[in-house]
Amino acid sequence: MFTVFERFADLVTYTLFGIEAGTRLGDSVHFFFYDTTKIIFLLSIMIFFISIIRSYFPPEKTKKLLSNYRKITGHVMASLLGVVTPFCSCSSVPIFIGFVESGIPLGVTFSFLITSPIVNEVALVMLYTIFGWKIGTLYLASGILVGIVGGIVIEALGMEKHVEEYVYQISAQESEIKELDWSDRIDFAKEEVKEIVSRVWLYVIIGIGIGAAIHGYAPAELLAQYAGADNPLSVIAAVIVGIPLYSNAVGTIPIVEALMGKGVALGTALSFMMATTALSLPAMVILRKVIKPKLITVFVTVVGISIIGVGYMFNFVMNFV
């Protein structure tokens, strides 16, 4: 299925640019053109179909659904709905306020907010295509798990007083949900393709550019030695490095792909990816509008530790897969 992109990359790299095949530069440039065309093509198709599914779960509906559940079920449902509810980080504040205001417990709200960016369904589809269903499923399951665990811990810590007071004073208007018909859903999906591709293409290209450089130049033995499965500290280091970096999952995948090709352990690579997506400085700045610094610290710590746990679990599980 991808041979057409392979051919295109051959043509551009070897014929058009006249770079010799088998050289480092050739490898890097080829990887770059192959990956950018393949990923942007797949992305457009996948976003379309996923957006159709998403159109059934607007945040208003999610909020209604969630107010029916309590305790563990609430966390599980919030995490699962986090996967399918469309939401970009600039909407996290209204979603947070909407949830808390309608009486959804703080921890359940966090289960939703944690899983949502980690298991971005677009990224998930890319993981399935690039790494296969086993890794895709593991990533999906662990993203949901991190959300459930993170939310439960935050709930148990009783952090309600570290939410900005005004959040509790808001009483939002009940807003109706418009029922969509098929042509609305298709229009929505088309708009999403345009909107998401125009938002992420640059990240994808930068990600692939870095991936390509790693592909051609990164010393495999060195990386395998420091970030391979045998180094117990590698997962922690990957998460710490990942937090200040901001990217979306889509841009991180090519980097992860290239790193794994160089012998970086799967758990380490995926922890890095989760940390860059779930814990980023811009997201913290946005959340600061509704929660106080102490809760932000708790949030980063809890999610960071969960991601590290998942990384170790992955590295361990891979011994048996």
Place this chain on the structure above:
Amino acid sequence: MKITIYGPGCKNCVNLADNAKKAVSETGVEAEIEKVEDMKEIAMAGIMSTPAIGIDGEVKIKGRVATVDEIKELLA
């Protein structure tokens, strides 16, 4: 008539405001466009996904950039 654009100032909100301006000038309706950028007020209007557009205080289309034609329909 009063058109309200809800959104924290992201690119989509600017696009929506532009569409609203176009719709107003194309239909020639007397309408004033105001922007609500405060998260608190956005949430109070019951909006959970931005951008959104409201007419005379009632939220009409949210979570996406309404097209010029859609806004014209709202104004009619």
